[in-house]
Amino acid sequence: MAGQRPRPVKPAKRIPQRTCVGCRTVNPKRQLVRLVRTADGRAQIDPTGKAAGRGAYLHERRACWEHALGHRELDRALRINLNDAARAALRAHGEQYSDAD
Numbered sequence: 001m002a003g004q005r006p007r008p009v010k011p012a013k014r015i016p017q018r019t020c021v022g023c024r025t026v027n028p029k030r031q032l033v034r035l036v037r038t039a040d041g042r043a044q045i046d047p048t049g050k051a052a053g054r055g056a057y058l059h060e061r062r063a064c065w066e067h068a069l070g071h072r073e074l075d076r077a078l079r080i081n082l083n084d085a086a087r088a089a090l091r092a093h094g095e096q097y098s099d100a101d
Helices: 064-070 074-078 082-095
Strands: 017-019 025-028 035-037 043-046 054-060
Touching: 035 074, 043 082, 054 064, 064 074, 064 082, 074 082
Parallel strands: none
Antiparallel strands: 017 025, 035 043, 035 054
16 A cells, blocks of 8 residues: 555543542542532532532542541532531432442
8 A cells, every 4th residue: 555644643532530529539530429519609419520610529439528528628629618408418428338449
């Protein structure tokens, strides 16, 4: 096949990386759970990862959720003060996860 130019090599697709608020490790975005601060100042879980608002990420590990909620790391990341009811609701969601990696 003389005279043919080689095909250009496509660069590898970039995978977005995010840091877990609980343990501070960096992982691909899709491996973490996104929490978002809504326009009315509440924190909620964002299953799509596309909701508008300031976001924070946590592993699907109970230890990460407990640390982020217990040490107010989530409050700092979302720049809000979670009330006791919101903190309890998020803690209940975090209880569904195990501590296994």
